[in-house]
Amino acid sequence: MRKVLFFALMAVAAVGSLQARKLISWNIQDGMWSDQANNYDNFVEFLKTTDPDVCVFCEAKTTHLESGQEPYLPDNWDKVAARYGHPYVYLAVDQDNAPQVITSKHPINNVKRIPGGNDTIVGHGAGWVQIEMDGKTYNIVCMHAMPFARGSGRGMGFGGRGGGGGSDEFRKKEVQYVCNQTILTREHPEQELWLMMGDFNSISSLDNDHYKLSADSSIYCVHDYIRNNTPYIDVIANKHPGEFIQSSQNGRRIDFMYATEPVIRQIKSAEILNSGYTEQHREQGAQYWVPSDHRPILIEF
Numbered sequence: 001m002r003k004v005l006f007f008a009l010m011a012v013a014a015v016g017s018l019q020a021r022k023l024i025s026w027n028i029q030d031g032m033w034s035d036q037a038n039n040y041d042n043f044v045e046f047l048k049t050t051d052p053d054v055c056v057f058c059e060a061k062t063t064h065l066e067s068g069q070e071p072y073l074p075d076n077w078d079k080v081a082a083r084y085g086h087p088y089v090y091l092a093v094d095q096d097n098a099p100q101v102i103t104s105k106h107p108i109n110n111v112k113r114i115p116g117g118n119d120t121i122v123g124h125g126a127g128w129v130q131i132e133m134d135g136k137t138y139n140i141v142c143m144h145a146m147p148f149a150r151g152s153g154r155g156m157g158f159g160g161r162g163g164g165g166g167s168d169e170f171r172k173k174e175v176q177y178v179c180n181q182t183i184l185t186r187e188h189p190e191q192e193l194w195l196m197m198g199d200f201n202s203i204s205s206l207d208n209d210h211y212k213l214s215a216d217s218s219i220y221c222v223h224d225y226i227r228n229n230t231p232y233i234d235v236i237a238n239k240h241p242g243e244f245i246q247s248s249q250n251g252r253r254i255d256f257m258y259a260t261e262p263v264i265r266q267i268k269s270a271e272i273l274n275s276g277y278t279e280q281h282r283e284q285g286a287q288y289w290v291p292s293d294h295r296p297i298l299i300e301f
Helices: 002-017 029-035 041-050 077-083 165-181 205-211 218-229 235-239
Strands: 022-027 054-058 088-091 101-104 108-116 121-133 136-144 193-199 255-259 269-272 297-300
Touching: 022 041, 022 193, 022 255, 029 041, 041 077, 054 136, 054 193, 077 088, 077 101, 088 108, 101 121, 108 165, 121 165, 136 165, 165 218, 205 218, 235 255, 235 269, 235 297, 255 297
Parallel strands: 022 054, 136 193
Antiparallel strands: 022 297, 054 101, 088 101, 108 121, 121 136, 193 255, 269 297
């Protein structure tokens, strides 16, 4: 009887010892331009305080330079990440000055970098990695869909100038290609731990109570494709049913995190942050938002 009680207590202790894991996904706008001149001190302090296990960043390359500055990222991501406790760094595809970078407390196994194919453009590239935490293998897919119609040279349409439905159809092809290269290569991905995240530059019909558009509008084709053709579930919509939470300064939710059901069951909280360091603001007449024109998504699981 004592042996049974001992092992039962040990099992409870083992379960209790598993710490909560955190993951952040954030488009940091031109390599976190707003903190470059400050040696990224504010950015690093935010991440040290938040203490994520994994970070997934879009626009992780220095492309905005103040006078006298030289590009620092992505070449020095290892130095920046080490300052907030992440010894592992993964660069997806740097093909158009807007790559994604993943940093982690845990070893990162590259499964596939995804630049696109002969007949499919994945403008900012994408990546698929595996990270083990607590004896479980998490498949993490990062991507950043193109923000404008191919060849338009203008901003994203969202039904207006710059592409409208055409630009969303382009982004749908990007997303479809990435899914075909990642989660849809598996026989039973719905039973596995999968997450896909990034800046999708497109809005979801799950937020139509806010947008009040035609429910079958082609503007929703990107996220309709994901929901109808993959086992992915929209994390923010799932954890905040009936609530609209914008993710960008333009008042829309265009940054998404998707997960399969086994991950959804693990998630304790999922938030789009807009307070403290992440609160979006800019000086009157300034071109850029501080710290970014996007807000980070933080999940705890």
